[in-house]
Each structure stands twice: as C-alpha cells, then as structure tokens.
Amino acid sequence: MSGLPTVKVGDPLILVTNNRFLGDEPVTVARVGRTYLYVAGSDGCERRERYDRKTGIEDGQIGLKAHLLAQEQYDDRAQRATLFNQLYDAGIEVQFRVRGDLTTDQLRALLAVVEKGEH
Missing domain, CATH: 2.30.30 (SH3 type barrels.)
Known part of the structure; x- marks a missing residue:
C-alpha cells in the first residue's frame, strides 16, 4: 500500500x-x-x-x-486477490514473501503469459 x-x-x-x-x-x-x-x-x-x-x-x-x-486502493486489493487465485488455479503459487513486491500490472502480465501458454 x-x-x-x-x-x-x-x-x-x-x-x-x-x-x-x-x-x-x-x-x-x-x-x-x-x-x-x-x-x-x-x-x-x-x-x-x-x-x-x-x-x-x-x-x-x-x-x-x-x-x-480509498476506493481505488480497495478495488486494486480485491483484483490482486483474484489474480493470485487465478495464478494458483493455473499452477503457479506466488509465495507470500514476494507478493508485496509484485505490482498488479505484473500479475496481469504473468497471468496473460500463462493463459497464452495453455492454449
């Protein structure tokens, strides 16, 4: 935060x-x-x-x-939780000690790469 x-x-x-x-x-x-x-x-x-x-x-x-x-921070926090869950479902578990270092944009990019590789 x-x-x-x-x-x-x-x-x-x-x-x-x-x-x-x-x-x-x-x-x-x-x-x-x-x-x-x-x-x-x-x-x-x-x-x-x-x-x-x-x-x-x-x-x-x-x-x-x-x-x-603030509302933007709250929405970002909820979206981050969703992205971590989607990554976990795709087989990637992000360790808790590094979760704070990753930005929401980095998580979106990582999920896009993982989903692209599955197809």
Whole structure:
C-alpha cells in the first residue's frame, strides 16, 4: 500500500476491519488533524478510533488493526486477490514473501503469459 492520498472532510473511504464477522465498511472523513484523521460511519456519527493520516492504520489498537483505503486502493486489493487465485488455479503459487513486491500490472502480465501458454 502506498498510503492514503490527500483526503479532506467528506471524502468516502473504506474501513477494512480484518474481522470476518463485521466485514469492511464504507465511511466518510469527519475530521482531519495534523497527525490523525477521524471517520464517521454510515449513520453519520463520528467513530472514536483515530487513524494515521499518512498510512490510514488505526492507532492504539492491540492485535489486528483496522485500516482505511480509498476506493481505488480497495478495488486494486480485491483484483490482486483474484489474480493470485487465478495464478494458483493455473499452477503457479506466488509465495507470500514476494507478493508485496509484485505490482498488479505484473500479475496481469504473468497471468496473460500463462493463459497464452495453455492454449
């Protein structure tokens, strides 16, 4: 992740909770400070958690921390997961330690080469 783009009050973001029971939640930016930003849920009430302004990672939580993503980042993340699954189905398992080094365009190109070789 390259972090959050410049955000301002009212911008929509996606809150990734890493909780399979809660799921991901659309939120809007409620306040922007020098170091942290605060979001409001779908009900319009500001949440008490604060998030790092540069990275979008929740501050103060122990364990799996929630993080904020812009819609483009969220879509890219979902597409990467799909590409890794398609590569796995084609017989190529990308190790976890190198997944972060590969860009989405590189994954698309690799999948295109593999699919072209199958035909």
